[in-house]
Amino acid sequence: MSPLHIQQGSSKHSAYDLRDPHSDIIESHTLAVIVANEPGVLARVIGLFSGRGYNIESLTVAETDHKGHLSRITIVTKGTPAVIEQIKAQLGRIVPVHEVHDLTVEGASVERELALLKVEGKGDARIEALRLAEIFRANVVDSTLGSFVFEITGAPSKIDAFADLMRPLGLTELARTGVAALPRGGAMG
Numbered sequence: 630m631s632p633l634h635i636q637q638g639s640s641k642h643s644a645y646d647l648r649d650p651h652s653d654i655i656e657s658h659t660l661a662v663i664v665a666n667e668p669g670v671l672a673r674v675i676g677l678f679s680g681r682g683y684n685i686e687s688l689t690v691a692e693t694d695h696k697g698h699l700s701r702i703t704i705v706t707k708g709t710p711a712v713i714e715q716i717k718a719q720l721g722r723i724v725p726v727h728e729v730h731d732l733t734v735e736g737a738s739v740e741r742e743l744a745l746l747k748v749e750g751k752g753d754a755r756i757e758a759l760r761l762a763e764i765f766r767a768n769v770v771d772s773t774l775g776s777f778v779f780e781i782t783g784a785p786s787k788i789d790a791f792a793d794l795m796r797p798l799g800l801t802e803l804a805r806t807g808v809a810a811l812p813r814g815g816a817m818g
Contacts, residue, residue, distance in 0.1 A: 652709060652710050652711075653709055654709065654710075655707050655708060655709060656707065656708070656709070656710065656713065656733070657686070657705060657706070657707050657733070658705070658706060658707070658708070658713050658731055658732075658733040658734070659703065659704070659705050659731075659732040659733050659738065659740060659808060659810045660703070660704045660705075660706065660716070660717065660720070660729060660730065660731055660732070661701060661702075661703055661728075661729075661730040661732055661810065661811075661812075662674065662701070662702040662703075662704065662720055662726060662728070662729050662730075663693075663699055663700075663701055663702075663726070663727045663728040663729075663730075664699065664700050664701075664702060664723075664725050664726050664727060665698060665699065665700075665725035665727065666692050666694075666698045666699055666700040667698070667725060670700070670723075670725045670726075671690055671702065673723055673725070674702060674704075674720065674723065674726075675688075677716075677719055677720065677723065678704075678706070678716075681719070683706060683708065683712070683716060684706060684707065685704055685705070685706055686705045686706060686707060687703070687704070687705035687742075687785070687805075687807040687808040688702070688703070688704055688705075688807050689702070689703045689806065689807040689808060689809050690702045690703070699727065703807070703808055703809055703810050705807075705808050713731065717729050717731060730812070732810050732811075732812055735812060736812055736813065736814070737812070737813040737814070738810050738811060738812045738813060739810065739811055739812075739813055740784055740785065740808050740809070740810040741782060741783060741784065741808070741809055741810075742782070742783070742784070742785050742788055742805055742806055742807065742808050742809070743780065743781070743782045743805070743806040744780070744781050744782075744788045744791075744792070744803060744804065744805045744806070745770070745778055745779070745780055745802075745803070745804045746767075746778070746779045746781065746791070746792060746795055746800055746802070746803050747776055747777070747778050747800070747801050747802040747803075748776060748777050748778075748779065748795050748798055748799050748800050748801070749775055749776040749799040749801050750775075750776075750798055750799035751775065754798045754799055755777070757798055758777060758779075758795060758798045758799070759777070761791070761794050761795065761798075762777075762779050762781075765781060765783075765787065765790075765791045766781070766783075767779040767780060767781040767791060768780045768781075776799075776801075779791075779795075785808060788805065
């Protein structure tokens, strides 16, 4: 029987975590943290990251259960598998944290982000900006004689690609909401 040729790394299509916990490869992970909605909780979570030198690439937080006083913090961070495991363990030890989920390894998930892009230009640059916006399904939410403000929603990679194409056309400002993510299929946890 021939040996299985399984690539190292996390897979959203496998029931097994195939990542080497001792790997030095830096991976991006999306963490969903369910916390008590009370003053100081976000500061404690952020303090965990800053106190240990971990970087947060994206952060969104909002109340998700008004009656239960729960909020959901979605964090995108990078690290080796060992660092990610350490982050999850440390988050789980913070008292107002109810649940910590690593959406990157727990299965398929949906990630979306909203961005506003201000593009200043005239003539052909304006026409090209509108053409690209149509291709990317971006909406014009403000227009003046010298600029457009586009609104685009999608995966972070889609927003990155749109911004890269708008830079030579006169992109002057960019505001992003951060990643909002949910697991696909059944309930989390």
